[in-house]
Amino acid sequence: xxxxxxxxxxxxxxxxxxxRGLRPTRQRLALAQLLFASGNxxxxxxxxxxxxxxxxxxxxxxxxxxxLHQFTAAGLLRSVTVEGSRSYFDTNTLDxxxxxxxxxxxxxDIDGTAIRVAGLPAPPNGSSVERVEVxxxxxxx
Amino acid sequence: xxxxxxxxxxxxxxxxxxxRGLRPTRQRLALAQLLFASGNxxxxxxxxxxxxxxxxxxxxxxxxxxxLHQFTAAGLLRSVTVEGSRSYFDTNTLDxxxxxxxxxxxxxDIDGTAIRVAGLPAPPNGSSVERVEVxxxxxxx
DNA sequence: CTGTGTGCAAACTCTTTGCATAAGT
DNA sequence: ACTTATGCAAAGAGTTTGCACACAG
Numbered sequence: 001x002x003x004x005x006x007x008x009x010x011x012x013x014x015x016x017x018x019x020r021g022l023r024p025t026r027q028r029l030a031l032a033q034l035l036f037a038s039g040n041x042x043x044x045x046x047x048x049x050x051x052x053x054x055x056x057x058x059x060x061x062x063x064x065x066x067x068l069h070q071f072t073a074a075g076l077l078r079s080v081t082v083e084g085s086r087s088y089f090d091t092n093t094l095d096x097x098x099x100x101x102x103x104x105x106x107x108x109d110i111d112g113t114a115i116r117v118a119g120l121p122a123p124p125n126g127s128s129v130e131r132v133e134v135x136x137x138x139x140x141x
Numbered sequence: 142x143x144x145x146x147x148x149x150x151x152x153x154x155x156x157x158x159x160x161r162g163l164r165p166t167r168q169r170l171a172l173a174q175l176l177f178a179s180g181n182x183x184x185x186x187x188x189x190x191x192x193x194x195x196x197x198x199x200x201x202x203x204x205x206x207x208x209l210h211q212f213t214a215a216g217l218l219r220s221v222t223v224e225g226s227r228s229y230f231d232t233n234t235l236d237x238x239x240x241x242x243x244x245x246x247x248x249x250d251i252d253g254t255a256i257r258v259a260g261l262p263a264p265p266n267g268s269s270v271e272r273v274e275v276x277x278x279x280x281x282x
Numbered sequence: 283c284t285g286t287g288t289g290c291a292a293a294c295t296c297t298t299t300g301c302a303t304a305a306g307t
Numbered sequence: 308a309c310t311t312a313t314g315c316a317a318a319g320a321g322t323t324t325g326c327a328c329a330c331a332g
Contacts, residue, residue, distance in 0.1 A: 023286065023287070023330095023331065023332085024331085025286090025287060025288080025330075025331070026288095026330080026331090027287080027288070028287085044321095045321080045322080046321085058289095059288085059289090060288070060289045060290065061289095061322090062288080062289070062290075062291095062322090062323075062324085063287080063288055063289070065321095065322065065323075066287080066288080066323095081222060081223060081224055081225050082222060083222055084222050084225060084226075084227075084228045084296090084297090085225075085296095085297090085320070085321070086225075086320095086321075087225050087321085087322085099264060099265060099268075101265075101268060102271075108265055110261075110262055111262075114260045114261075114262055115258060115259070115260045115261060116258070116259045116260050117256060117257070117258050117259075117275060118256070118257045118258075118259060119255045119256045119257050120251075120255075120256060120277065121251055121252075121255055123240060123277065123279055124240060124242075124249055124279070126281060126282055127240075127242060127279040127280065127281055127282055128279065128280060128281075128282040129277055129278070129279060129280075130243075130278045130279060130280040131277075131278045132275065132276075132277050132278075133275070133276045133277075133278060134258060134273065134274070134275050134276075135273075135274045135275075135276070136261065136264065136270055136272075136273050136274075137270070137271045137272045137273075137274060138264055138265070138268040138269065138270060138271055139268065139269060139270075139271040140267060140268055140269075141267055141268055141269040164305095164306060164307085164310095164311065164312070165306085166305070166306070166311090166312060166313080167305080167306095167313095168312080168313070169312085185296095186296085186297080187296085199314095200313085200314090201313070201314045201315070202297090202314095203297090203298075203299085203313080203314070203315075203316095204312080204313055204314070206296095206297065206298075207298095207312080207313080225321090225322090226295075226296070226321095226322090227296080228296085228297085
């Protein structure tokens with residue numbers, strides 16, 4: 001393993017962004033780096049903004065929001081809604097589910113293949129199922 | 142069955158509120174009436190406020206929010222989070238799930254006994270499951 | 283160069299809060 | 308009377324937007 005840590009060659013990021021029609025700007029690259037360098041993550045805009053600043057990346061909160069939405073539209077992220085006041089963005093774009101701890105606001109992935117939902121009624125007339133989302137709300141035992 | 146329509150005697154409301162430690166004020170009664178008189182409902186604060194005004198009930202939006210939260214704390218309502226920007230309140234406090242149509246913001250109940258979720262992994266250490274919530278996101282076919 | 287992205291601050295939406303007034307018991 | 312709820316308007320959080328400047332190609 002001469003260079004890089006297997007799954008994420010930094011060099012892949014610019015191409016990955018450009019491939020989705022996003023110009024690999026300094027800010028987007030830095031944010032993508034933070035997001036995708038370390039396994040599956042669940043971040044809020046504020047989280048990511050803070051992280052960027054801590055990492056010495058000069059980026060505005062508005063740009064973080066823009067980037068998160070652009071990444072989501074481009075299929076690099078998925079948004080998760082578990083609580084009204086914050087928006088979470090999930091780097092895992094495969095179908096999967098979540099544990100959510102209301103107390104500390106933490107999200108944990110549940111592999112989509114692990115869970116099976118049985119007994120689903122037919123969707124209302126004229127609509128079809130886009131996605132089944134399971135949220136397991138946790139309390140401290 | 143001499144009087145009332147079985148599940149919701151209007152006379153029951155004041156008692157129902159008082160029983161939960163809520164003083165049956167004019168506004169709370171009117172809102173409770175709107176909420177509980179007609180089967181299961183999913184409303185936003187704005188919805189309910191509008192409805193109240195339409196029904197000629199003078200009530201402020203802040204009071205609607207207060208009442209919705211008080212009712213929720215008292216176990217008369219349950220809050221449902223499907224989308225970041227709005228908070229929904231559900232008059233069905235039994236365990237159940239939802240269809241959610243992103244396009245028109247409509248929520249439809251799915252009986253809790255209909256669905257079975259299998260294959261749930263053990264919750265993270267130190268926590269236990271409070272509630273499993275299934276949201277079936279719909280698209281117009 | 284040329285067009286897209288960014289930063290900043292202001293605007294916006296939904297929700298909560300503080301304090302004087304009104305209503306419930 | 309005494310306590311609790313309400314109304315209003317202002318504050319608050321999170322998010323979005325508009326426009327001048329900066330950067331990537």
